[in-house]
Amino acid sequence: MGKIEGVSISVIKRLPRYYRFLGELKEQGIVRISSKDLSARMGLTASQIRQDLNCFGGFGQQGYGYNIESLYEEIGKILGVNKTRNAILIGAGNLGKAVALHMSFEARGFNLIGVFDRNAALSGQILRGLPIRHTDGLYDFCKDNSPVVAVLCIPSGAAKELTPELVKLGVKGFWNFSHYDIASDFPNIAVENVHLSDSLMTLSYKISNTY
Amino acid sequence: MGKIEGVSISVIKRLPRYYRFLGELKEQGIVRISSKDLSARMGLTASQIRQDLNCFGGFGQQGYGYNIESLYEEIGKILGVNKTRNAILIGAGNLGKAVALHMSFEARGFNLIGVFDRNAALSGQILRGLPIRHTDGLYDFCKDNSPVVAVLCIPSGAAKELTPELVKLGVKGFWNFSHYDIASDFPNIAVENVHLSDSLMTLSYKISNTY
DNA sequence: TAGATTGTTAATCGATTAACAATC
């Protein structure tokens, strides 16, 4: 129930970084790279790179290394950047607005199709080319447009109220900026949490204890 | 060089979540809790909680459990939420604005004292009670105010240019929203990265592979 | 072919979980 297949989450979390580095190398016109070279650039071991990549297939070639263009493509496919998943954003406060305006959803396989906020004063404002809708319209909108992803930029109370409804309406993944613990209530749903305040507190600890 | 003392990063990253849960329990007026109860609420093992806490001291009492109020205090101290560290924000675009307006810096031991952007058109605008200053004034401002923390809401190119200067001016910690890899260039500096696009791509993978 | 570098197995290291004696 809600489990992820074989590959460990540690490996998966490194994939976007590989993708990023390979993208840069590609831009620079470099054609091939060995795990050793790449490991030096990325600050990890060659062994780890080879282990990580081999979770998904034998993308390299002995004596040669990896072809950057094709490895970039492969990792992109693994991450699903070629997909087009309809997403809605809930919460058009400061954070929601920033996420809407700042993120390249399309470059990552998402298509933002609706923005909602329960503050009626915002209704009709245009955000990233989309009208901000009142949360009351969420049900009908989802019935009509079947978004697969919801980005939650709302307080945890509101998140806890809305999530069961969204799941019922077919949402399969949440990009969760709230502190509501979706995963424990909905184990079959994909969740990626962004806990900015946790991150800031971790920084606070590091500052006190780095020497 | 830039190492963190004994306690592992895995443990540290769990502290803010403990702090959050304990804060809620405290709000609810609950006085004590056992590692077993807390583990059930948080979805982890009692063993892990006891191990984690014992990295910092014996906060519990056999046969009783943990006093919520005092454990909350202790973890707060460990994280440094009682400190007051002057911070500056660099980059007042969508993301920077959201971070400035959205985050409770003070509740986490930080004090935002300056906001900078290299776009002169923004200069003078008021953000969270602070005037947006042009990046040209960064040097003088740091000389005068000695901020310890910089929040980087700028592209990686700009981050790479500014970071050496900021380090020279005494900045000891970076909350880094860019993709510039500070840690590899400045190993003695505390860095906490927030890579939103990596997180979104991880979600994309999870959606494809959760069943 | 000889050299380079992968894919993959084995060894090591670290983190999590289990167990239990200490003790409130």
Added chain:
DNA sequence: TAGATTGTTAATCGATTAACAATC
């Protein structure tokens, strides 16, 4: 005191690193 629950040591599990045979 008896029961509960910690602090802590030992066992297990998983992730990282090292080694090397396969092979381009």
